[in-house]
Amino acid sequence: MTQHNPLNGRAFSSDGKHPVELSEHIVEVISDSGEGAQKCAQSFATVAAKMGNGVWTVEIIPAEIQPPARSMAGASGNRIRLGSHRVTNGGDQADLVVAFNEQVLLGRLHEIKPGGIILLENKWAGDPDAGIAQSYLEVLQRLQRDGFRAHEVPMEEECRKCVPDARRGKNMFVLGLLNRIYGQDLEISRQQVVQAFGKKAEKLVDSNLKLLEAGYRWAEDHLDFQFFIPPAGITEPQIVVNGNTALALGIMASGMEVCAMYPITPATSASHYLSEAFEKVGGLVHQAEDELAACCFAIGASYAGKCAVTITSGPGYALKQEALGLACMAEIPLVVVNVQRGGPSTGQPTKVEQGDLLSACFGSQGDAPKVVLAAASIEDCFHLMIAARKIAETYRLPVVVLSDANLATAQQPFPRPKFQEEWVAPPIDQSPVSEGAAPYDWDARTGLSERFIPGRPGGMHTLTGLAHDRNSCVAYGPEANEEAIRHRSLKLVALQHSLKPPRVHGAAQGELLIVGWGSTRGAIEEAVDRLHAGGLAVSSLHLTFIQPLHGGLKEILTKFTKVMVVEGNWSDRLDDELVNEENRRYSDLGWLLRARFLIDMDCWGEVKGQPIKPGAIEAAARLRLGKTDRQTA
């Protein structure tokens, strides 16, 4: 099949400019908030996915809803990494950036590769405000001085030829521009535009199509470069959503019927989508008066029959801890999603961090055993919800699923799931309880017991958050209390027996094993591949089950000379004057693994609010292999 330029029927290179074939490229589109860079970038990513490329997108969002225009902090947009292979993370520095003004660009210069291409709106050169014009020129000169390949693009001027209000249309112009640069099929982009604006008005579709084509044509006529990123060989249908939407779809597929929540960034968009779609499968989103109420509401719904879910982020998770203790104590199934953000306190609402691992495992009152799972990809966000519901109901306990701001807003295509009826929770059990059965008939080996759901004749008992015996009678006796705690603890042991060891990425033995969890998977594995390609014996291990931990881990860990945990939370740096091995605070998983396996292991992480880049992990691993204990961030 020959790829034709859909505007004029010519092949790409008929003008003599040969596209450069690459295995991947990282593109950023940034603008002031409200100028539509995100829509442009997401459309570009979808077109790339339709072209068969591997794609990963990262949102660039300001912390405020309406940050001041033309400000560094106000940069809004997306990074899109597209490749001729499956892309698992946002990568290191960008190859090509489209910026709607020079100020939003300034804050991201460090994110651009030396010599990278910058396409900059040039209307500011002629701005009536002399200060703005001056600023634009200074930045442009700086870009050229610093070796970037800056191209001025008359976005506003060109857009005004198509529409009266150019500020609203630039994003589609830029989409056309990118389509041309990456040799994408403009027809697919056209379909995107029709899909995006079709609901609104025909006129809107027409003007956006005009803008799209204008961008394409402008690039064709004015840019002397073009890239071709061959398809990744993906032929199966893919779902393109972000992690939060994947969570919501997973909830729908799990047969859970109630989601109780309270608005919190960055978790809320899952509930937004769920509010729209949940009723189509018989579900209900309840926006409670607070986080604790949301958790209690979910507990009540679960107690009355079907496992419910509550979705939150770090600060909300802290508030739910009281109720989570009750769910552990009274053995009520519950799924809790914590889309982590920067902490402590209100911290960094829109930023990436993995700081809630230990509070997920050990928070709340006393010994409250619960299951903790971590999603490592967008696809995990979907499938883990189904697994979490099943585990919660089988083991009668809360299952916490950890996601984070990185997964919440990132998009990565994953194979379209084929619905299976066994994903869905069975109907509420209303059968009579057998004679002589007790509400906590703990199995001596597994700690498991049958649930007496209201409505079941003969099962009447009072569930209590107080210490209780098998009959759910309040029991303060020394033996009764130990018996109950022992059995609740045994449930995690029983679950652990069913967990297989995770797959090692790379060789099964070597010099260094990197262990991670959650959204860092793609970056860690990419770093390992690079290190391996550089001749280093490095492998990695990624944990989905944090509590209980997968079986067989010790055997894996001991096959490596060194082990290093990599995660997005703080660990003291040994080059700080007062820090030593006796007082060093390790990273979250670092604490867990050291305590569990009595193996000395280093830990490394970043809390910069951004997804950890493969390059940073690679550098940290190289340092570690250089037999130095000193760390650099």
Place this chain on the structure above:
Amino acid sequence: MDLIDQFRRANAGQFHPIEDYQGRDARWCVGCGDHTILTALLRLCRDEQLPPEKTVFVSGIGCSSRMPHYLKTYGFHGLHGRALPVAEGIAIRRPDLHVIVSTGDGDCCSIGAGHWIHAIRYNMNMTVLMHDNCVYGLTKMQASPTSPQGLKSNTSPRGAVLAPLNPLITALSVSNASFVAQAPDWIPDILYSIIAQGFRHKGFSFIRILQRCPNFLPDLFDPLLQDPTKTLVLTHPNGIQLDESSARIYRNHFAHDPADMNRARELASNPDITPVGVLYRNEQVPCYEDLRRLGQSFTPAMIGHALDKEFDKFTVQPQCHEGSALDDLELEACALSGSNDRTVPASGGLHR
């Protein structure tokens, strides 16, 4: 229930006598008002013939919240202040269950006050008994939000400095309030009638019960107990009515139409009177669970079908681009290409 019907059911083995609802032995102090509330609830279960397996008593923490243990239905004795959100969760998808909540002045008006306000607004179908003894009992004598000003307690040794919160006015002020009543624990018939009215009301029935605490505030309700005329009994065909003997004792009664919100607020806010009866009732306020009901149940096949439709919205079908024209082109070693290619994982690389 009429006697013939009772007899018929008893013969068929379907009738639940009071004993069917009796749980463990109540462990409240002798003389505690909670005992009479339990008695009223047992009678309610019997008279309404509530199926024990379809009845859930929910509570928080405090003396009052021990209630579920003393009834042989399903019970949920949860967290301090959190009875209402749990009860809402139970009721949201189980209209077949009867949900009755016992809470106290600390549980409801202090630590759970936020939930209380919103529970009134949700107006879910449940009966809520707020056992108000104006003091913390289980933690041994601390001032509560409804304690009289000046009360000397372990946390206010020189007397509580704040004026008490008025739970009736608070409840009447929340939008969607649909049933607000006040009952004394020491007049069993009136207490029972009010609870029964609340139970039969479709919506969130909030009943403040003036409850004696013989241990920590033995004299609090003495003026009312010693002089029956100090109690203003609100009567109405749409509320409670006094039988002849009660009417002789409680001579101070007043015909109050529970539909009259303004009068209800006046009665509730007058510091000189203690109204007893149904202050407000509005059957027209919709229940949250009804507003959110979908009107059909979903089979796994239906879920799968709907999910597939959602998937369709997000599905990308990669298009075949094999044998692209570019294969015929020479790959230029262009300076622009940068150094991308070193990042390719094992499976990557140029597809040439």
